[in-house]
Amino acid sequence: MSVVSGLGQVRRTVAYVLAGAVALLSTGCSPGPGADDAVGAARAFFAAVSAHDAEGACALLAPATRESFEQDAVSPCEQALLDGEVGLVLAPVTQRVEEADGRGDSSVTVAGRQAQVLLGGEVTFLAASGGTWLVTATACVARPERPYDCLLEGD
Known part of the structure; x- marks a missing residue:
C-alpha cells in the first residue's frame, strides 16, 4: 500500500465518521426547544x-x-x-x-x-x-x- 492510497483511505474513514456524527446529532441527540x-x-x-x-x-x-x-x-x-x-x-x-x-x-x-x-x-x-x-x-x-x-x- 502506498502512502498516497493510505491517505485516501484515512480521508474516507474520517469523512464517514464525520457524516455519521452529523446524522446522529441531527436525529434527536440535539437539545429540544x-x-x-x-x-x-x-x-x-x-x-x-x-x-x-x-x-x-x-x-x-x-x-x-x-x-x-x-x-x-x-x-x-x-x-x-x-x-x-x-x-x-x-x-x-x-x-x-x-x-x-x-x-x-x-x-x-x-x-x-x-x-x-x-x-x-x-x-x-x-x-x-x-x-x-x-x-x-x-x-x-x-x-x-x-x-x-x-x-x-x-x-
Whole structure:
C-alpha cells in the first residue's frame, strides 16, 4: 500500500465518521426547544386568542388537547375557541396575561419535554413536539393535594 492510497483511505474513514456524527446529532441527540421558547409559545397562544386568531391559537394546541376540546365542544376548534364558553372564559385570562407581559411577570419550569409557564398568575402546561412547544393545558388553577383544574386540557 502506498502512502498516497493510505491517505485516501484515512480521508474516507474520517469523512464517514464525520457524516455519521452529523446524522446522529441531527436525529434527536440535539437539545429540544428551551425554556424561553416555552414562554414564547404560551404568549403566542394568548396573543392569538386576544387577536381572535382562532386558527393560530388552535395550531398551538397539542393534538390530544385539540381533539379533546373539539369533542367536548362538539365543533371545530376554531369555532369553539371564539364562539363557545371557553372563548368567553379565556378573554379575561388573556387580558391578565397581556398585563403581566407588560410587567415582564413570567416564570417557567422545564422538566424534560414538559414545561409549566406562569404568566400573570395564569398557568399553562406545554409539551415539546419536534422543535417547538405545544399547549397541553391552559387557564389552570392549582388545587391543594390534587391535580390542576384546567379550562382547556387534553385527556
